[in-house]
Amino acid sequence: MSLSVQDVETLAPDQASLKSASKLTGPAKWPLLAGNGESGLIWGECQGSGANPYRVVVDENDRGTKCTCPSRKFPCKHALALMWIRAENKAPFSDAAIPDWVTDWLGRRRNTGSAPAALKPSAGPAKSIAETFAAEPEKIETPEALARKERGRAKRAEDKKASLHYAMVELEQWISDQTRLGLAGFLEDAGARCRNIAARLVDFKAQALASRLDELPSRLMALPMEERTEAAIAELGKLVLLSRAWQADPDDAQLMRNVATSETRDQVLEAPNGRRVVSVWEVLAERITTRRDGLVSHATWLMDVQADPADFALLLDFYPASAGARSRSFMPGEQFDGTLVFYPGAEELRAILLDRKVRGDPAQDWKSSDQPAEQDVLSFYRSRQNRAPWSQSAPLLIGAGKLAKCEAGLDWLRMGEVALPVSNQVPDLMFGIDLTATSAIWDGTRLDLLSAQTSIGKVEFVR
Amino acid sequence: MKQDEQDALVRMRDCWFAGGPAYDLAPAPWQTVAAAQGGEGRETVLLALAGQAFQVAYRPAAPQTFLTSSPLPDLALPTMPDAARSLFRAALKNFDTHGLTERLLGFVASRGFAVHPLDWMPQGATIDAPDLYAPWIDWVARRDAQAAPTDEALTSETWDSFYPAARRGELLRLRVQDPGAARDLLQAKAGGEPAEVRLRLVQILGTNLQAEDQLYLEGLLADRSGKIKVLAAQFLARLGVSMGDEQQKRDDLAELADFLDVKKSLFLRKRSFAPKILKTSAQERRRAALFEGCSLRDLAAWFEVDEATFVEDWSYNNLSEVDEMLVGLAMRTAGDATLRTMKDCMVAAGKSALLLSAHLIPRLPASDGFDLQWSALKILDVDSLDSFQDYAPAFSMLEADDVLSIMMAKTLRADIADTENGARQWRLERGLRLIGFLARHEAAQTLLDHFIAAGLPPMDPSLIPLRLNAALPPKSP
Numbered sequence: 001m002s003l004s005v006q007d008v009e010t011l012a013p014d015q016a017s018l019k020s021a022s023k024l025t026g027p028a029k030w031p032l033l034a035g036n037g038e039s040g041l042i043w044g045e046c047q048g049s050g051a052n053p054y055r056v057v058v059d060e061n062d063r064g065t066k067c068t069c070p071s072r073k074f075p076c077k078h079a080l081a082l083m084w085i086r087a088e089n090k091a092p093f094s095d096a097a098i099p100d101w102v103t104d105w106l107g108r109r110r111n112t113g114s115a116p117a118a119l120k121p122s123a124g125p126a127k128s129i130a131e132t133f134a135a136e137p138e139k140i141e142t143p144e145a146l147a148r149k150e151r152g153r154a155k156r157a158e159d160k161k162a163s164l165h166y167a168m169v170e171l172e173q174w175i176s177d178q179t180r181l182g183l184a185g186f187l188e189d190a191g192a193r194c195r196n197i198a199a200r201l202v203d204f205k206a207q208a209l210a211s212r213l214d215e216l217p218s219r220l221m222a223l224p225m226e227e228r229t230e231a232a233i234a235e236l237g238k239l240v241l242l243s244r245a246w247q248a249d250p251d252d253a254q255l256m257r258n259v260a261t262s263e264t265r266d267q268v269l270e271a272p273n274g275r276r277v278v279s280v281w282e283v284l285a286e287r288i289t290t291r292r293d294g295l296v297s298h299a300t301w302l303m304d305v306q307a308d309p310a311d312f313a314l315l316l317d318f319y320p321a322s323a324g325a326r327s328r329s330f331m332p333g334e335q336f337d338g339t340l341v342f343y344p345g346a347e348e349l350r351a352i353l354l355d356r357k358v359r360g361d362p363a364q365d366w367k368s369s370d371q372p373a374e375q376d377v378l379s380f381y382r383s384r385q386n387r388a389p390w391s392q393s394a395p396l397l398i399g400a401g402k403l404a405k406c407e408a409g410l411d412w413l414r415m416g417e418v419a420l421p422v423s424n425q426v427p428d429l430m431f432g433i434d435l436t437a438t439s440a441i442w443d444g445t446r447l448d449l450l451s452a453q454t455s456i457g458k459v460e461f462v463r
Numbered sequence: 464m465k466q467d468e469q470d471a472l473v474r475m476r477d478c479w480f481a482g483g484p485a486y487d488l489a490p491a492p493w494q495t496v497a498a499a500q501g502g503e504g505r506e507t508v509l510l511a512l513a514g515q516a517f518q519v520a521y522r523p524a525a526p527q528t529f530l531t532s533s534p535l536p537d538l539a540l541p542t543m544p545d546a547a548r549s550l551f552r553a554a555l556k557n558f559d560t561h562g563l564t565e566r567l568l569g570f571v572a573s574r575g576f577a578v579h580p581l582d583w584m585p586q587g588a589t590i591d592a593p594d595l596y597a598p599w600i601d602w603v604a605r606r607d608a609q610a611a612p613t614d615e616a617l618t619s620e621t622w623d624s625f626y627p628a629a630r631r632g633e634l635l636r637l638r639v640q641d642p643g644a645a646r647d648l649l650q651a652k653a654g655g656e657p658a659e660v661r662l663r664l665v666q667i668l669g670t671n672l673q674a675e676d677q678l679y680l681e682g683l684l685a686d687r688s689g690k691i692k693v694l695a696a697q698f699l700a701r702l703g704v705s706m707g708d709e710q711q712k713r714d715d716l717a718e719l720a721d722f723l724d725v726k727k728s729l730f731l732r733k734r735s736f737a738p739k740i741l742k743t744s745a746q747e748r749r750r751a752a753l754f755e756g757c758s759l760r761d762l763a764a765w766f767e768v769d770e771a772t773f774v775e776d777w778s779y780n781n782l783s784e785v786d787e788m789l790v791g792l793a794m795r796t797a798g799d800a801t802l803r804t805m806k807d808c809m810v811a812a813g814k815s816a817l818l819l820s821a822h823l824i825p826r827l828p829a830s831d832g833f834d835l836q837w838s839a840l841k842i843l844d845v846d847s848l849d850s851f852q853d854y855a856p857a858f859s860m861l862e863a864d865d866v867l868s869i870m871m872a873k874t875l876r877a878d879i880a881d882t883e884n885g886a887r888q889w890r891l892e893r894g895l896r897l898i899g900f901l902a903r904h905e906a907a908q909t910l911l912d913h914f915i916a917a918g919l920p921p922m923d924p925s926l927i928p929l930r931l932n933a934a935l936p937p938k939s940p
Binding site: 038039040041061098100103106107172173175176179180181182183184185227229230231233234235236237238240241244378381382385389404405406407408412414418419420421428429431432433434444445456457459 | 476479480481482483484485503504506507508510511512513514515517518519521522523525526528529530531532533534535542545549550553556579580581584602603915920921922924
């Protein structure tokens, strides 16, 4: 049953959704548009304002939709845009086999098996696609108004800088108090103490620092008792380094990102010193976690499979936990041709996906998979620490190895003579599998395994 | 890092743990760096240096010994194609919910493939899996063992080199090829195994059971395990050997005979046996207990007929619960020929007897089992075929036209059209779960097209077994 523009109008929850959807109907916003004629399904991936693309599927038989975006509107603007593109043939849909993520959705979907019901228009005022094209009155600003705006912007920036300066002074004083009074007491009362200083930092507009301190107690508590003191020293020391680095160069974008807020997508794309990499990227793993400040962090780790030594990228989005559970944006192991724009700065890990094309070729093997196991696996971590010593962790590509348990029950990744402890819940099966290469994040004490190339194919690890 | 710096670092850590300035404990070069700062600033600089030293210069010390795990063994069949894996996972969710995982694994194996270990692995030392997975079952059970699976033939000398599941598979093969050698091996080695393992080993005697097994089975009547004693007695009963207290047995048979009716047809000069309708549930329980405790041969002999005649002359479909008791009795104690006779009688009787006949399948040859299933499929509907779900003597045997001619296919088509029926989805899933694997590979796609044309949405979950069937290539000749 083919879609019509009237269907899109009828299904739209309100006029604003139609208006937003109209801005997403350009093919450039959709790296992937595909359909399966036999099943009546169409799907696509829409590059929204976040780093991770949204996955959208529409069942043309009954107009059922699903999107991975956190919108509370149903259908969301992405689903409406996909239907709109289909209805007006604005872009070609390639005929493809149904991917796993669509199959998963179909499996979870409550299927009444009933014939498609007649579309019911949602309650509220009538909506019209024609209205979305109505020209909005153009705002004309006078030179005086523009100058006033510029002065206001400069003043806000100065005020923020001054406020952040107070935040750094207060933070260092607080850290000094913890060592003076004893880390034994800090470790016992870390939750309350970190919450208090985090609240003060929020008052001073240092949101990123506040979040980092909010997460500190749970990171410490996840470690065995005997490791907590050293981990606390390491993390408090890194906060001092970050504070000093920011005070030395308060205009540095990377430091501002670590202290207060990140640049917008447009700012990153316009930055003159942002690195752009066009290559074949593989999705290593996704980590979707709810933070103590009520935000959900959605991190997607990518690796450039053509680079040697390995090059990594992180797509990072935050959204409120109240928006509900977020689905995956990618399938682990998936490879695509894409352009990534990295956030400026010495860390150069966080990136934005600029464009993406699904690859038809067989997946490429990892280039560095034949590196000798005895090689110093932590060299990438050390060099990254030299560039950005305040950073907490770094991704690594490790050569051939095998997982093993020690008598205390802890899991380790062994590479020849070298062994590093692992923080993941490793399935028993993996202890009998040879790992030809493993991607992981090292935080100085534990490996968080992302994925591995093994004798039984690619394997994704969960936390 | 130098040793004196490491020592200083430990002292600074301990100082901060207790509380207080650590400047005086720091290595001299660090003091120089920190001295540029005044007051508390010195401590924070030292904290930054110490933190980096802990995180970059050190890493957790690896233990001296690790618990080694042997490599996951290869299976005799290749892993299924990647393209079929997502369908297998979807099917597994559904089949597992209904306790039919073994059926799904059996179908995949019948096509010449093993599942991917990330999609399914035996849980613990589970034994409800095709023999193909014996190496994995043993690996899960003894993952920490150093020994590798052996390639040697199973003999009393190599007995201990085999893990339990692999050993059982080898023994089963030997029992088919050389029943006497398998029995001798059991006699020599089974006694040393734990009761649960011993029971699984003795069950192998059920394959090619023969008179020469009698002596060993009589010996097992004195086994420490009650379950093995019962099993040995059942095998002996199948061989026609009567065990136990004769007087007690006669009393029990007399009592059981009182619960049965013997009718004589004057016209046909034929005798028939039928269950009496009893007055109380206590009597019904007693009858069930008596069926449990006797052998079919003894019961038939009480009525002065042989066991094949008794099952031929049984009047099926009078009381299905008593028919079920008789099927149980035959499965435990009747010979193979009697079971085949019983199958023919139950197919002829139809109705509930035909349904109950499914329980005979495990002891019937594959061709008889398939005939039985085919007979049932031709006339029974989806609601009646539950008992056949557990047994799959022959996968991939039917052409699309065969499948479409069975009763269930007709009612499923009616279900697809009946969108108002609340039980529709449940019936569709159950029906297609049963017939999805019976069709040949080529027929599966034809059936998919047929049901979709009849109105089932192409991605309906009930079609997953058929889609998996179509996605798995046929077994190479």
